[in-house]
Amino acid sequence: SCPVAPASRSSQEVWESFSQCFTPAVKEVVEFAKSIPGFQTLSQHDQVMLLKSGTFQVLMVRFCSLFDPKERTVTFLNGQTYSLASLRALGMSSLLDAMFDFSEKLGSLGLEPDEMALFMAVVLVSADRSGIVEVGAVELLQENLIKALRSLITSRRPDDSTLFPKLLLRLPDLRTLNNQHSDKLLAFRID
């Protein structure tokens, strides 16, 4: 919801406001995770680990709706629209390009809001497993969520057998987005 780059502000100030905008967005993902049926039956350790490795990817899916691939613009929740060129000045160009591509592909699938929410649940529980203790429990939860997503999508589009596989193909895209960007972008934390 925050504006990005009014000319008068230094890039550090812009990064500060960007980082501060991020905090509520992350907290919303945490609340979303707790609402996923079965997520809170996982151990607290595994819940934290999944969130740490999956939150950036869930945010990328959520931010897709802000991106207009045709117009190459980003509209923040406060209604302010920025062109790709003006955002490039912030030095996030490779992430922005990747986001435009990703949102174009995901947008073209035309998911309903509830399908998108279920997809985000799948994204979260499909996140990197390296810190997970009870892998079996996470895999079972992932399997159930994927089954639910498949039946929701196929029940609405019985004659379209390509949509579900195309959707699952977005998971590796998200993992690449995450690996390329989440540990590069810098954030400022003000104590």
Add this chain to the structure above:
Amino acid sequence: PKTHRVMTLADHISHIITQDFARNQ
């Protein structure tokens, strides 16, 4: 005075999540 800590976005996300779970224990 404001003290700034620069970190990766991944660390920033981890910090927020850890704080959230600690607060809700």
